[in-house]
Amino acid sequence: MEIWINPACSKCRAATAALDEAGVTYTVRRYLDDPPTAAELEAVLTRLDLDPWHITRLNEPAATPLKTLPRDAAHRADWIEALMADPILIQRPILTTDDGTTAIARDQETLSRLLGD
Template sequence: MEIWINPACSKCRAATKAFDEAGIDYTVRRYLDDPPTAEELTAVLTRLNLEPWDVVRHNEPAAKPLKTLPREPAHRPDWIKAMVADPILIQRPIITADDRTTAIARDPETVARFIP
């Protein structure tokens, strides 16, 4: 299992704490220090069945230029490029299980789905 986190994020800390308490083996990816490639982000979006604009942190200052970018398939690569260039834009934490099940785990119920 892999979890993309920002250590400053309380939701990320809660998810890793839940995994630790459950004795779950997982790999941490500090995605601000080790940003995903466009291919990795595209794969995550595919597994989530979401579009890039669905997982952008729109309140981040870095999201300001995206406000005028159309939310349509023709501009999907532009959204992904922006997220890869400035990964603070990516919603977190993102958990991917060994079976490739992926979720944005912003609540305890979603985190619990990854704990046997």
């Protein structure tokens, strides 16, 4: 299991605490220090069945230029580039189980589903 986190994020801390409590073995990726590549983002988006604008934190100050960027296939690469250039924009935490199931684990219900509770 792998979890992409920002240690300053309370949702990330809650998710790792839940994993610890469940006794799950996992790998932490601090994606601000180790930003995902375009291929990694595309793989996560495919597993999530989402587009990059769906996992973009548009309330971040760095997202201002994206607010007018079209949300369409023609601009998908621009969204991916923005997420790679400024990974603070990526919604978190993103958890991928060993079987490839991936979710944005911001709530207990999602965490419980991923942990098989």
